[in-house]
Amino acid sequence: MISNIEMFFDFKNSKEYISSYSLEKVDDNKIRIKTTYPKKQELGNFLLDFMNTEFNDHIDFTIFVKDYLFIHLLSLYDNTIVGDMNNYSVVLNREYLQDFIDWIYDELSLDFSMLKIRLEQVFTNSYYKNILNITDILDKDYDIIEDLAEKEHNYSAINTILEENPTLFINYNLNTFFMNNIPENLSANYTFSSDSVENFLYCIVKELISNIKNIKFECCKNCNYWFIHTKNKEQQYCDDLYTDTKTCFEIAKEERDRKNEKDDIFLQKCRKRYKNLHKQISIGASEKVENRFRIFKEEYPVYQKRYKEGLITGEELMDWLEFMRSKK
Numbered sequence: 001m002i003s004n005i006e007m008f009f010d011f012k013n014s015k016e017y018i019s020s021y022s023l024e025k026v027d028d029n030k031i032r033i034k035t036t037y038p039k040k041q042e043l044g045n046f047l048l049d050f051m052n053t054e055f056n057d058h059i060d061f062t063i064f065v066k067d068y069l070f071i072h073l074l075s076l077y078d079n080t081i082v083g084d085m086n087n088y089s090v091v092l093n094r095e096y097l098q099d100f101i102d103w104i105y106d107e108l109s110l111d112f113s114m115l116k117i118r119l120e121q122v123f124t125n126s127y128y129k130n131i132l133n134i135t136d137i138l139d140k141d142y143d144i145i146e147d148l149a150e151k152e153h154n155y156s157a158i159n160t161i162l163e164e165n166p167t168l169f170i171n172y173n174l175n176t177f178f179m180n181n182i183p184e185n186l187s188a189n190y191t192f193s194s195d196s197v198e199n200f201l202y203c204i205v206k207e208l209i210s211n212i213k214n215i216k217f218e219c220c221k222n223c224n225y226w227f228i229h230t231k232n233k234e235q236q237y238c239d240d241l242y243t244d245t246k247t248c249f250e251i252a253k254e255e256r257d258r259k260n261e262k263d264d265i266f267l268q269k270c271r272k273r274y275k276n277l278h279k280q281i282s283i284g285a286s287e288k289v290e291n292r293f294r295i296f297k298e299e300y301p302v303y304q305k306r307y308k309e310g311l312i313t314g315e316e317l318m319d320w321l322e323f324m325r326s327k328k
Helices: 045-051 058-077 094-123 127-133 142-151 157-164 197-211 248-263 265-282 287-308 314-326
Strands: 005-010 015-027 030-042 089-093 168-171 191-194 216-219 226-229
Touching (some): 005 197, 015 045, 045 094, 045 197, 045 226, 058 094, 094 127, 094 157, 094 197, 127 142, 157 197, 265 287, 287 314
Antiparallel strands (some): 168 191
16 A cells, blocks of 8 residues: 555645654664654645755755655555555554665655756756757647747646646545644635645646735745745745845845945945945044044934935935035
8 A cells, every 4th residue: 555645735724734743653673663743834835845855865855855754755665564554554664674774765866856857947947848859849739839839838847747647636624634633714625635745736736826816936045045925026035044144135236235335336435435434443543533434424324214215316315425525
């Protein structure tokens, strides 16, 4: 028996529930694996965790498998070991588990890496374009693929991919999935499941783009992790913490501001004026210069922000700078 991966989409509350299990230590040599209540998380988390896993890295691969696919892949490794999945529990020794992990890495790391690339092509609207690049112009399907490549947008390739991989199942027995403890105010009455990780991921993408307005899948240009947002415009950086205190978006904004100051002629002039005043203060300046420097430090951040946001022009910023020269 192959244990299907199963998920419930709760779009009303922006959550997803995915079939889950626990790994508990029995003793120094044995681990108990058993099914548990479905894991509740933000919509799209399973998809993003897949996209942000380096499957050619044994440790990264193992972490993802332990988080999501352990029982599913265990049933592929040894179909005699999986029984009643609604109330499943088995004790395995560590040597068996290590052999299992090594086997699935050898068997599936490349497949998962290729699947990840395929989804990246869907998210960048380049799936058909890549197929066209390796299709002979005399091929009978060349014209069809060319037409699809020209019209590809909004992740349209997922429709074709899903049709070609149809092993999806719908389960209306929520009591079984939620172990007779169904949450209140759910937005649907069925789950999706599949015996294939590939088909399961395609289903997730299809459900997300069909139910969330303006959804976008993008790869952060700072940390290279995929993220989801629903803003109308493209967002190049994610809002996840990159350092202990700053997100990728905040880091990118600071870098952009530094670049603006370095390359912008109006900001350069302001910066030069600041340095001149600061130098005069450092070597001992008159009270008039000290007062001018104090006012400059108070007002410049305000005018700088207005200029960067397009509320005033560079010429207007220079008018303020000129006024500062005679300000008491």
